[in-house]
Amino acid sequence: MFGYMGKILRVNLTKGEITEEPLEESVARKFIGGRGLGAYILFNELKPGIDPLGTKNKLVVATGVITGIPFPGNSGLNVMAKSPLTGIWGESTAKGFFGPELKSSGYDAIVIEGKAKTPVYLWVHDGEAEIRDASRLWGRPTREVQRIIKAELKDDRVQVGCIGIAGENLVKFANIMFGFNHFAGRTGMGAVMGSKKLKAIAVRGTGRVRYAREEKLVDLLMEKLNSKEALSGPYFPDGLFKYGSLADLGYWQETGRLTTMNFRKCLFPGYENITAETLATSPYLIRNNTCPHCTVGCNRITKANDPYELDPEYATPEYESTAALSSLCMNDNLVATLKAIELCNRYGMDTMSTGVTIAFAMECYEKGKITKKDTDGLDLTWGNHEAIIQLIEKIARRQGIGSLLAEGSRRAAEKLGGGAEEFAMHVKGMEFPLHDVRGMKGHGLGIATSNRGACHLQVETDDMFEGQLDPDVGIDETTFPKEHRDRLYAGPEKVKIVKIIGDLFAVFDSLVICKWTVYPCGGYKTRTIVDVVATATGWDFTMDELMKTGERIFNLCRAFNVREGITRKDDKLPKRFTEPLPEGPYKGEAFPEDVFERMLNHFYRLRGWNKKTGIPTRKKLEELELRHVADNLENLGIIPPTPKRKK
Amino acid sequence: MPQKYVVCNPDKCLGCGICEFVCSALKDKSLDPSFSRIRQVNFEPTGSMAIACLLCEKPPCVTVCSMDALSRDEKGVIRIDEYKCNGCGWCIRACKFGAITLHPTKRVVMTCDLCDGDPECVKLCPFEGALTFATIEEVTHGLRKGAVDKILRELNKARSESS
Numbered sequence: 001m002f003g004y005m006g007k008i009l010r011v012n013l014t015k016g017e018i019t020e021e022p023l024e025e026s027v028a029r030k031f032i033g034g035r036g037l038g039a040y041i042l043f044n045e046l047k048p049g050i051d052p053l054g055t056k057n058k059l060v061v062a063t064g065v066i067t068g069i070p071f072p073g074n075s076g077l078n079v080m081a082k083s084p085l086t087g088i089w090g091e092s093t094a095k096g097f098f099g100p101e102l103k104s105s106g107y108d109a110i111v112i113e114g115k116a117k118t119p120v121y122l123w124v125h126d127g128e129a130e131i132r133d134a135s136r137l138w139g140r141p142t143r144e145v146q147r148i149i150k151a152e153l154k155d156d157r158v159q160v161g162c163i164g165i166a167g168e169n170l171v172k173f174a175n176i177m178f179g180f181n182h183f184a185g186r187t188g189m190g191a192v193m194g195s196k197k198l199k200a201i202a203v204r205g206t207g208r209v210r211y212a213r214e215e216k217l218v219d220l221l222m223e224k225l226n227s228k229e230a231l232s233g234p235y236f237p238d239g240l241f242k243y244g245s246l247a248d249l250g251y252w253q254e255t256g257r258l259t260t261m262n263f264r265k266c267l268f269p270g271y272e273n274i275t276a277e278t279l280a281t282s283p284y285l286i287r288n289n290t291c292p293h294c295t296v297g298c299n300r301i302t303k304a305n306d307p308y309e310l311d312p313e314y315a316t317p318e319y320e321s322t323a324a325l326s327s328l329c330m331n332d333n334l335v336a337t338l339k340a341i342e343l344c345n346r347y348g349m350d351t352m353s354t355g356v357t358i359a360f361a362m363e364c365y366e367k368g369k370i371t372k373k374d375t376d377g378l379d380l381t382w383g384n385h386e387a388i389i390q391l392i393e394k395i396a397r398r399q400g401i402g403s404l405l406a407e408g409s410r411r412a413a414e415k416l417g418g419g420a421e422e423f424a425m426h427v428k429g430m431e432f433p434l435h436d437v438r439g440m441k442g443h444g445l446g447i448a449t450s451n452r453g454a455c456h457l458q459v460e461t462d463d464m465f466e467g468q469l470d471p472d473v474g475i476d477e478t479t480f481p482k483e484h485r486d487r488l489y490a491g492p493e494k495v496k497i498v499k500i501i502g503d504l505f506a507v508f509d510s511l512v513i514c515k516w517t518v519y520p521c522g523g524y525k526t527r528t529i530v531d532v533v534a535t536a537t538g539w540d541f542t543m544d545e546l547m548k549t550g551e552r553i554f555n556l557c558r559a560f561n562v563r564e565g566i567t568r569k570d571d572k573l574p575k576r577f578t579e580p581l582p583e584g585p586y587k588g589e590a591f592p593e594d595v596f597e598r599m600l601n602h603f604y605r606l607r608g609w610n611k612k613t614g615i616p617t618r619k620k621l622e623e624l625e626l627r628h629v630a631d632n633l634e635n636l637g638i639i640p641p642t643p644k645r646k647k
Numbered sequence: 648m649p650q651k652y653v654v655c656n657p658d659k660c661l662g663c664g665i666c667e668f669v670c671s672a673l674k675d676k677s678l679d680p681s682f683s684r685i686r687q688v689n690f691e692p693t694g695s696m697a698i699a700c701l702l703c704e705k706p707p708c709v710t711v712c713s714m715d716a717l718s719r720d721e722k723g724v725i726r727i728d729e730y731k732c733n734g735c736g737w738c739i740r741a742c743k744f745g746a747i748t749l750h751p752t753k754r755v756v757m758t759c760d761l762c763d764g765d766p767e768c769v770k771l772c773p774f775e776g777a778l779t780f781a782t783i784e785e786v787t788h789g790l791r792k793g794a795v796d797k798i799l800r801e802l803n804k805a806r807s808e809s810s
Contacts, residue, residue, distance in 0.1 A: 070668040070678055180691035208679060218672045225665070225771055241774075287694065288774075290661040293668055295773030297661050301692050312692045
């Protein structure tokens with residue numbers, strides 16, 4: 001089999017057993033790798049209702065079929081498990097050097113089961129693996145752990161993915177840091193590692209993937225590098241290299257959709273202090289950084305001494321992190337925002353969930369749901385950056401109110417009660433991304449129906465389609481004229497785009513490729529990706545197969561979720577979005593419930609799901625070659641039994 | 648004609664490794680970076696740098712070759728006689744920069760040949776100013792300019808503060 005290493009490593013931490021198993025080509029082709037492979041494994045092996053932080057949960061780290069082929073954006077891995085934050089399908093991708101190194105070490109994926117008695121780390125190198133003692137690593141910050149492991153293994157090219165103290169303390173949105181400045185940030189995968197007492201995974205290898213037509217692949221990639229296709233997207237050539245994804249912040253402010261004051265406002269008075277331009281001309285930005293073979297260079301490394309000391313090992317801002325910890329909390333101090341990001345990265349917590357949860361706490365404080373007595377004297381007034389920073393320390397260590405907030409905004413709101421639920425901006429338990437969907441109707445539907453809760457990376461923002469078309473995936477000028485691609489349009493055509501992009505991104509998260517380089521945000525047309533997969537694997541891989549694979553993976557994750565009790569009632573947006581935007585160019589624009597419900601009806605119809613329940617039908621599942629999934633759901637009584645034919 | 652060589656500016660290099668890809672792709676039609684004549688080193692978070700042959704005036708790799716396989720041509724490029732080279736690796740150990748190495752399949756040594764005077768890695772490096780094909784004079788001029796620029800800015804700052 002070409003393109004894969006062809007092996008999966010299975011590690012049982014309870015028994016201390018390490019085994020390997022072949023990756024069957026039929027599974028590989030149907031599920032590609034990454035999200036698809038993880039969903040296949042976890043759907044088959046996890047019983048519904050298990051405790052995400054118990055011994056029965058499993059963590060899958062998976063690369064994709066083209067991971068390691070040197071072209072921009074193609075260096076990802078996907079970490080998956082049942083999420084402790086949401087209780088449903090959990091996954092988070094990370095780019096950087098770890099994914100390709102994992103493959104070189106001999107495996108396409110690692111499945112981690114059980115729970116170690118004492119802290120351990122996993123060391124995988126050239127087809128061998130061992131579980132090693134990590135007791136002296138426990139309690140240490142992320143980058144320090146990586147340094148110690150590299151020194152212990154006497155190889156600085158070892159790639160390490162590890163958790164910080166937030167993961168150890170089972171903060172529900174703890175993340176995993178892979179190498180320098182790359183994170184599997186969302187859905188609390190770090191807490192799953194923490195619950196297994198697995199501090200880190202270290203990989204190193206010199207293995208080589210075999211490709212079906214390597215010379216042709218070389219020619220294809222050279223042609224794409226020469227034509228700079230990756231950089232032909234709407235953000236280039238200026239945006240991402242010059243300003244990083246932080247460029248979004250100014251854009252959202254200008255277009256009146258910057259998430260401010262826990263989504264109550266959409267213009268931030270102090271925005272000029274925290275824009276990408278401000279950072280670029282400030283003395284704090286020391287350099288850009290990039291992923292392997294990426295020509296984009298969107299990462300940022302910063303340093304400062306005043307008013308906070310910033311460690312460049314951790315102070316690496318991008319849009320979502322920055323907006324969550326600045327405008328959303330009304331904090332207009334740039335260095336304080338960078339410091340907050342630095343601490344989240346040091347302790348291993350998702351910056352987005354942290355920011356949204358802190359904004360939730362600030363609103364609770366404003367409305368008197370929590371007081372100084374609850375916060376150990378912290379003054380959680382909007383914009384108090386000293387309080388934000390102290391709160392991050394408390395959350396990571398689960399001290400005082402930090403322990404409540406470490407549960408995530410949904411659980412914290414449930415515990416506080418008395419209307420606090422309205423301040424928790426989440427879908428299915430995961431905190432909202434920093435996108436005000438009142439001004440982006442398709443994106444709103446995408447976030448509400450995303451399989452991992454409120455996620456902006458499973459369906460891209462509407463603004464992207466306005467200028468970008470890709471006829472190969474069916475988004476062209478005739479099918480979707482300009483007015484139907486408009487960000488405020490909420491009709492059936494928009495719903496169709498949401499479905500197409502959902503399927504497309506399911507494949508991108510399985511391959512695992514960065515969305516900054518592919519349609520609709522990046523320059524690569526989907527056809528290019530199809531060509532790369534076909535040339536690497538030798539499969540007669542077509543656009544139709546890619547889209548069908550995406551739909552299969554999307555439905556498989558949905559099936560995982562319906563087993564955990566997800567139905568139509570959970571596909572919804574926070575109530576706040578039914579209130580109109582208070583100011584700016586889109587003043588008065590809301591996302592009314594009836595508009596949303598209409599979109600959702602159409603979405604279920606297009607997906608072939610039961611309109612009342614939102615559960616995939618047997619017909620749809622069988623059409624996607626997911627008969628085993630349909631049988632499983634039928635056995636659990638989730639979908640009705642097939643009527644027996646009369647003889 | 649002054650000699651030009653492939654020089655990397657660590658302030659501009661982001662360590663993406665596109666230069667490695669270009670080199671191994673064009674020289675050997677391979678996706679494996681160990682076929683590349685230019686190699687990249689990352690020191691996170693401080694910086695990254697790619698290293699190719701520095702065209703030493705007195706190349707130790709040539710001096711130590713007991714097979715007479717290595718020579719330095721008029722442009723400064725180290726020429727390797729693949730028939731004479733036995734892959735012993737003395738030259739690899741003699742080079743302090745890791746700029747000459749063993750070809751993974753041919754088992755003879757390889758180093759940067761400047762692509763006949765027009766290095767492809769320089770042309771395709773995505774980050775402006777990271778890789779250049781320049782003479783020592785051009786490189787040092789750039790360094791001097793940077794130093795003077797910094798001094799002038801500090802001076803102006805000091806003057807405006809004192810006035």
